[in-house]
Amino acid sequence: MPTTLRQRLAALTESDRTADVVRVLLALIGVLAWCVARNEHAGTVPAMLGVIACALAETDDAWRARLRGLLVTLACFAVAAVTVRQTIALPWLFALALPAGTFILVMLGAVSGRYATIAAATLILSVYTMIASDPSQATGGPWLVTMAMLLGAAWYGLLSLTWSALAPQRALRLSLARLFEALAAQLDVKAALFEPVRDLDRSALDIQLASLSARTVDALNETRTALLDRLGRRQPRGRMAARLRLYFAAQDIHERISSSHYPYEKLADALFHSDIMFRFGRLIRLQAMACRARADEIRRTLPPGSLALPRHALEDVRSAVQLGAGTRDASIDEALSGLLRNVERLQETLASGNEAAWDTDYALQNPDPPTFGEALARIRVQVTRRSMRFRHAVRLSLGLLAGYLLLLAVHPKHGYWILLTTLFVCQPGYGATRLRLLQRVAGTALGLVAGWTLLHVLPGGDWRLPVVVATGAGFFAFWRRRYTLATATITLFVLLCFDEPGASYDAIAPRLLDTLMGAAVAAAALRFILPDWRGRSLPDLMADALAADAAYLRHIAMQYTRGRHDDLPYRVARRDAHNALAALAGSINQMLAEPAHTRPATEAALRLMTHSQQVLAHLSTLGAHREALPDGPEGAMARRALEQVADGYERLSRLAREGQPLPAADTAWLGSLEAQASQAAGLPRLVGMQALLLAKAQAGFTDIGAASG
Incomplete structure (x- = not known):
């Protein structure tokens, strides 16, 4: 077998999507x-619709958590299906139950990501129940549809539970592999910042780096959830302990990638006639390749082997840095020394795959609420007009109500497809809704054309049965990454399913019309019902990021007092800072897809994102070099400088949240910090320089606020 074909087959076998498709395929074959x-x-x-709804509610949990999730899913499905069945014959009662149930389910997602997934699938199953209960579609008794749908969901849940019990570590292993691939992509962009040219668009690279860092943060959160789910209260041993160490190693690598010891454009200017920048960039690219090799090793369950680490490239960087030491500006020399130590530690972490060199607390923070009261508290805190979840819940509830009223007014033969389209198209953000609308209409048209062709060429026979099963499984092959094709396959699935009573030809034109009407309802709801323009939320997101940065800096300062220790509070503060930046960057990216008249100055928003990224980079630099400062006046001044900077960021956060103007830079304080940093040496100098850069960054937020206002 050719190597490329073997590699493709191996990649297909090891893909997480393949497992999803195979499970759905087996479940549909079993139903049939x-x-x-x-x-x-x-x-x-x-029953097939129940299989698909339950598969959409699935999360990558171990079998115990998956069993609990399955029981909650089936309970939600049963309540939703029975409610629909009991109220659908009474339009006035159904018109009350539909928005109320939608609002409750969307708000239920505030408890945790697992419940958000279950709630979304429950809404989908509710509409499936409406469609299958339509007199033009139903062929059995009044409760046959409901029971068959719930039994189909239970059958898929049982199959998924068995699958999870037989392969308990698969989801964790794939999450770790995706995490190291995300780190590799971030390292590649980081290497591009070291290009020794003067006209390099480093702002664009900073924006790209912020986007990739958000992807890494998502991968870290996903892996942490998978670890927590499989560890529980047990002490990690054997392979589980090794994977936990890999997770902590990835956290350390991410902190080092995120660091910035000195402004890159100033380094490029100062070292323009040297090859140091080129050598750093080449070394980091080779380390990205080592990260991908580690990801491949994890995915393929290969025994830990020796990675092809760039040892010679590291030696070349050492030699180049040492060659000009003492002849360059002291701040440049200090930055290069810090960079060198950082890439050395990064390579050590890549080589060992753990953090054995550091005193690590292996506790993990559980994102799920510990009690029912905490779950209710999470929901209550979201019941406010400023909450995006609350606004989306109101918008989707009223949008589905409007779709139902339109259904009653127009009442095409398959009118409930209006509600299904509105449900799938109406997303929390304008850009996501617009994209989903275009994909839904295009996919529906494509599926209708394919269905009409198949029914025209092959008008009868049992050929439909294997095609129905294949299209149902194909939906999950494209669901997350190619939504247009996913819509096309599920459209074909439905056409062939409902061809049993000979309704497919009649359903083709109404289905397209219903899709257009449902998409129009979703677009109108987004535009006129509590429009969630992301530009309006930027002050709050900036305040969140500043507060998280201040908390992160305070934990860093404590480590410079007592020495490096990766305890749980420190890791939580670090993760909160990265999550806050990811939320800010994501909101700005979504804002750029909105109409121009709804957003503030675009340039100022992009500057806010890159500026926040630079602040977190300097914090990560301090985090990467954590160790106890020496006793004496230099160490005391460095610690005091960190506390003063943290106070400044907390003050900025408070003012931004209250909508007050941000203060101008205190030039006397900046001058004092610069004098302290220049007079220090070694670690106190590095800490002092980063404190100075963070203090200067505070003034940048004032300028950005003035530009956007």
Whole structure:
């Protein structure tokens, strides 16, 4: 077998999507076989819809958590299906239950990501129940549809539970592999910042780096959840302990990648006639390759081997830095020494795959609420007009109500597809809704054309059955990354399913019309019902980021007092700072897709994102070099400088949240910090220089606020 074909087959086998598709395929085949064997054709379509809804509610949990999630899912499904069945014959009652149930389910997602997924799938199953209960579609008794749908969901849940028990570590292993791939992508962009040219667009690279850092943060959060789910209260041992160490190693690598010891453009100017910048960039690219090798090793469950680490490239960087030492500006020499120590430690972490050199607390913070009261508290705190979740809940509830009223007014033969389209298209943000709208309409048209062609060329026979199963599984192959194709396959799935009573030809034109009407309802809801223009939330997100940065800096300052210790409070503060920056960057990216008249100055927003990224980079530099400062006046002044800077960021956060103007820079204080840093040496100098850069960055927020205002 050719190497490339073998590699592609291996990648397909090891893909997380492949497992999802295979599970759905087996579940659909099981439903079909059971119904055909027992001659229960009326329950085939509802049971298949139940399989798809339960698969959409699935999360990558271990079997115990998956069992709890399955029980919650089936309970939510049962309540939703019975409610729909009981109220659908009474339009006035259904019109009350639909928005109320939608609002409750969307707000339930505030408890945790797991509940958000279950709530979204429950809404989908509710609309599936409406469609399958339509007199033009239903072929069984009044409760056959509901029971078949719930049994289909239970069957898929049982299959998924068995799958999880037989392969308990697969999801964790794939999460770790994705994490190291995200780190490798971030390292590649980091290396590009070291290009020794003067006209390099480093602002664009900073924006790209912020986006990739957000992706890494998502991968870290996903891996932490998978670890918590499989560890529980047990002490990690063997392979589990090794994977936990890999997670902590990835955290350390991310902190080092995120660091910035000195402004890159100033380094490029100062070292323009030297090859130091080039050598640093080449070394970091080779370390990115080592990260990808580590990801491949994890994904393929290979025994830990010796990575092809760039040892010669590291030696070349050492030689180049030492060669000109003493002839350059002292601040440049200090920055290069810090950079060198950083890449050395990064390589050590890559080589060992753990953090054995540091005193590490292996506790993990559980994102799920510990008590029912805490879950209710999380929901209550979101019940405010300023909450994006609350606004989306109101918008989606009223949008579905408007779709239902339109259905009653127009009442095409398959009118409930209006609600399904509105549900899928109406997203929390304008840009995501617009993209989903275009993808949904294009995918529906493509699926209708394919369905009409198949029904025209092959008008009868049992050929539909394997095609139905294949399209149902194909939906999950494209669901997360190619939504247009996913919509096309699920459209074909539905057409062939409902062809049993001979309705497919009649459903083609109404289905397209319903899709257009549902998309129009979603677009109108987004535009007129509590429009969530992201530019309005930037002050709050900036305040959140500044507060998280201040908390992170205070934890760093404590470590410079007592020495490096990766305890849980420190790691939580670090993660909160990265999550806050990821939320700010994501909101700005979504804002750029909104109409120009709804957003503030675009240039100021992009400057805010890059400026916040630089602040976190300087904090990460301090975090990467944590160790106890020496006793004496230099160490005391460095610690005091960090506390003063943290006070300044807390003050900025408070003023930004209150909508007050941010203060101008205190030039006397900046001058004092610069004098302290220049007179120090060694670690106190590095800490003092980073404190100075962070203090100067505070003035940058004032300028950005003035420009956007």
